[in-house]
Amino acid sequence: MPNLAETDEIFFERAGLDKNRTESMVNEALRGADDGELFLEYRLSESISYDDGRVRSASYDTAQGFGLRSVADDVSGYAHASDLSEDALKRAGDTVRAVHAGHGGAFAAAPGGKNKALYGDENPLLGISFEEKVRLLGEIDAYARSKDDRVRQVSAALAGEWQAIQIWRPDGERVADIRPLVRLNVSVVVEKDGKMESGGHGAGGRLAFDRFVTPDAWKEQVDEALRQALINLESEPAPAGEMTVVLGSGWPGILLHEAIGHGLEGDFNRKKTSAFSGLMGERVASPGVTVVDDGTIADRRGSLTVDDEGTPTSSTTLIEDGILTGYMQDRMNARLMGMKPTGNGRRQSFAHPPMPRMTNTYMLNGDKDPGEILASVKNGLYAVNFGGGQVDITNGKFVFSCTEAYKIEDGKVGAPVKGATLIGNGPDALTRVSMIGNDMKLDPGIGTCGKEGQGVPVGVGQPTLRLDGLTVGGTAA
Numbered sequence: 001m002p003n004l005a006e007t008d009e010i011f012f013e014r015a016g017l018d019k020n021r022t023e024s025m026v027n028e029a030l031r032g033a034d035d036g037e038l039f040l041e042y043r044l045s046e047s048i049s050y051d052d053g054r055v056r057s058a059s060y061d062t063a064q065g066f067g068l069r070s071v072a073d074d075v076s077g078y079a080h081a082s083d084l085s086e087d088a089l090k091r092a093g094d095t096v097r098a099v100h101a102g103h104g105g106a107f108a109a110a111p112g113g114k115n116k117a118l119y120g121d122e123n124p125l126l127g128i129s130f131e132e133k134v135r136l137l138g139e140i141d142a143y144a145r146s147k148d149d150r151v152r153q154v155s156a157a158l159a160g161e162w163q164a165i166q167i168w169r170p171d172g173e174r175v176a177d178i179r180p181l182v183r184l185n186v187s188v189v190v191e192k193d194g195k196m197e198s199g200g201h202g203a204g205g206r207l208a209f210d211r212f213v214t215p216d217a218w219k220e221q222v223d224e225a226l227r228q229a230l231i232n233l234e235s236e237p238a239p240a241g242e243m244t245v246v247l248g249s250g251w252p253g254i255l256l257h258e259a260i261g262h263g264l265e266g267d268f269n270r271k272k273t274s275a276f277s278g279l280m281g282e283r284v285a286s287p288g289v290t291v292v293d294d295g296t297i298a299d300r301r302g303s304l305t306v307d308d309e310g311t312p313t314s315s316t317t318l319i320e321d322g323i324l325t326g327y328m329q330d331r332m333n334a335r336l337m338g339m340k341p342t343g344n345g346r347r348q349s350f351a352h353p354p355m356p357r358m359t360n361t362y363m364l365n366g367d368k369d370p371g372e373i374l375a376s377v378k379n380g381l382y383a384v385n386f387g388g389g390q391v392d393i394t395n396g397k398f399v400f401s402c403t404e405a406y407k408i409e410d411g412k413v414g415a416p417v418k419g420a421t422l423i424g425n426g427p428d429a430l431t432r433v434s435m436i437g438n439d440m441k442l443d444p445g446i447g448t449c450g451k452e453g454q455g456v457p458v459g460v461g462q463p464t465l466r467l468d469g470l471t472v473g474g475t476a477a
Contacts, residue, residue, distance in 0.1 A: 366436025
């Protein structure tokens with residue numbers, strides 16, 4: 001496995017653990033369990049926030065530790081520590097052993113198979129100096145202000161990390177991965193006649209900073225943030241009621257992620273708490289709707305060479321031509337459901353146990369031109385960007401706020417509107433898709449998904465979509 005030698009230097013030569021002793025302790029701690037692993041992690045992270053001409057905050061952090069997990073049937077024991085020592089590992093073993101005491105399980109087979117490397121192992125924190133990063137953020141601030149005299153506030157932030165992991169199993173299987181991750185965000189506030197509005201944009205991925213800090217790259221983020229702010233400055237109150245909604249391509253896939261994706265994770269379906277429980281093989285969406293979760297796209301924010309249990313990631317078809325065909329699985333839920341792991345076992349850090357999580361979740365292309373979709377709508381809403389939202393996994397009900405939306409009038413994009421919210425039910429919304437565009441794109445690399453207190457980087461995407469009869473909450477009198 002690539003990166004074993006480099007991570008051995010971190011966890012054994014530098015931290016002082018002994019390989020043979022570590023293997024022996026893992027074997028002893030997990031004897032009689034059905035599954036489990038030792039997860040070793042070393043992470044470097046840096047963030048710089050720049051606001052109105054000065055550095056507002058800056059941090060540089062080093063974290064390391066291990067998590068030891070034992071699984072017996074559907075029960076997990078988890079112990080973790082930031083102390084990479086044999087004493088700490090022994091205490092963790094004593095803790096998790098209690099979960100499977102007297103169980104006598106047959107340990108699950110190793111994941112097997114290897115992915116090709118999906119990203120480089122270069123540490124993005126070392127490529128550009130702190131001073132250069134601060135200077136870049138200052139240039140972003142100055143450029144945004146030079147573009148329009150209505151700009152009142154500019155905020156910009158750079159964040160990066162370099163994570164090294166190893167995963168040990170008592171059957172001798174050992175895998176490693178080194179994961180870079182960077183992100184640039186820009187926010188602009190504008191004012192006109194006492195009215196203030198904001199816009200934001202960003203980009204990132206599993207790369208070094210180089211691709212995002214060239215003038216062409218960062219100016220694109222500034223221009224887009226400013227464009228959104230100026231559009232909102234001219235917006236009028238959003239209409240309300242049941243209407244046709246056209247969703248733009250790319251980032252609006254966050255609605256697909258939240259309202260539908262979580263309901264297709266294995267744990268919710270094993271426990272029968274998902275709106276999709278028991279519907280495998282049945283129609284859950286309009287014909288033409290195909291949704292996949294793909295962790296194998298090179299350099300993408302949500303991609304992983306292997307997941308946090310050591311399983312190679314894959315491209316999993318969840319819905320095919322409207323039919324439910326798959327769930328996203330970690331090892332435990334796949335075993336209990338009689339299915340195969342899909343490489344979706346993810347954790348925020350060594351201090352968190354793995355669970356089924358999305359990677360890059362998106363809808364595939366249809367055959368309609370986006371212009372044709374818009375032209376087909378007499379009156380409706382064109383939703384291009386989204387902010388926050390709420391979803392109930394058990395019934396699929398969602399509420400999402402639009403940060404950029406427009407009226408559709410006689411088949412043409414009309415005035416921008418502010419305060420629009422989309423209200424609906426994920427499974428029901430899938431059946432309301434009547435036209436699917438041919439312009440699928442992924443988001444620019446900014447997504448983070450929360451579940452049970454854990455946050456992990458993800459990707460979303462979709463083509464332009466027409467949904468009929470969706471409820472819109474508005475602010476128009």
